[in-house]
Amino acid sequence: MERHPDTLRLDLPATNKYLNVLGACLDAFIERINGVAEPRITAYNIQLAVNEIFANIVAHAYGDAPDGRVDVVVMLATDPRRLLIELSDTGSAFDPETVAEPDFEDVQIHGYGLFLARSLLDDVTYVRCPDGNTWRLIKYL
Amino acid sequence: MALNTRALGNVSVLDLQGRFDAHIAPAVIEWYGRLPTAQVVVNLAGVTFMDSSALAALTGGMKRCRQRGGDMRLYALQQPVQVIFELTRMYRAFEIFATEAEAVASFTR
Numbered sequence: 001m002e003r004h005p006d007t008l009r010l011d012l013p014a015t016n017k018y019l020n021v022l023g024a025c026l027d028a029f030i031e032r033i034n035g036v037a038e039p040r041i042t043a044y045n046i047q048l049a050v051n052e053i054f055a056n057i058v059a060h061a062y063g064d065a066p067d068g069r070v071d072v073v074v075m076l077a078t079d080p081r082r083l084l085i086e087l088s089d090t091g092s093a094f095d096p097e098t099v100a101e102p103d104f105e106d107v108q109i110h111g112y113g114l115f116l117a118r119s120l121l122d123d124v125t126y127v128r129c130p131d132g133n134t135w136r137l138i139k140y141l
Numbered sequence: 142m143a144l145n146t147r148a149l150g151n152v153s154v155l156d157l158q159g160r161f162d163a164h165i166a167p168a169v170i171e172w173y174g175r176l177p178t179a180q181v182v183v184n185l186a187g188v189t190f191m192d193s194s195a196l197a198a199l200t201g202g203m204k205r206c207r208q209r210g211g212d213m214r215l216y217a218l219q220q221p222v223q224v225i226f227e228l229t230r231m232y233r234a235f236e237i238f239a240t241e242a243e244a245v246a247s248f249t250r
Binding site: 015016017019020023040041044045047048051052055058059102104107108109110112113115116119120 | 200
């Protein structure tokens with residue numbers, strides 16, 4: 001991702017304990033962007049989507065192991081204006097193709113995380129890299 | 142996240158405040174294990190954020206209550222939190238009320 005001067009970069013421990021920190025940073029970043037339609041709802045939905053990907057990394061890439069890290073990069077791109085968010089980890093590979101769509105006819109307890117991220121954002125891409133995984137998220141603003 | 146419990150007759154009321162996410166969900170699941178009743182009402186008036194782990198905690202609790210002959214009912218969902226119920230269509234699985242009085246009274250219908 002080409003870095004804009006206003007790019008935000010977070011290096012977070014891979015634990016759900018820091019979901020609130022990630023959420024607060026995203027909220028504050030989006031709050032600084034002028035002219036966002038329904039800014040509170042937009043910020044909430046982006047926060048929820050990124051929360052789901054982060055929690056997915058904690059549970060699946062690192063298997064709740066305590067020493068992993070998640071590198072989060074947030075930047076505002078232009079033409080068209082969009083928020084780009086990358087989450088990178090050094091954990092196990094993940095195959096999004098193996099994740100089934102939720103069965104809405106059943107009262108399903110788990111399996112909504114990736115579905116929610118895809119529903120709330122404009123693009124969710126997973127890339128397996130030599131040294132880990134990267135999730136690239138896009139939300140047009 | 143603040144978690145408080147109350148008893149209203151045979152109904153256990155769980156008051157949740159703040160952010161309800163994957164970090165908090167295990168504490169809520171643990172709370173179910175200590176419940177004296179299978180009739181549960183969850184007050185979401187103070188919940189400002191909910192993720193899929195929180196939803197899973199509620200869904201698991203609701204299933205557990207129903208297996209024991211009771212139910213888990215929700216009330217006072219705030220507008221931003223409703224998005225997760227709408228996208229996952231979980232509003233169809235839960236009985237959701239506007240007020241605590243309505244939610245508690247629903248057990249005596």
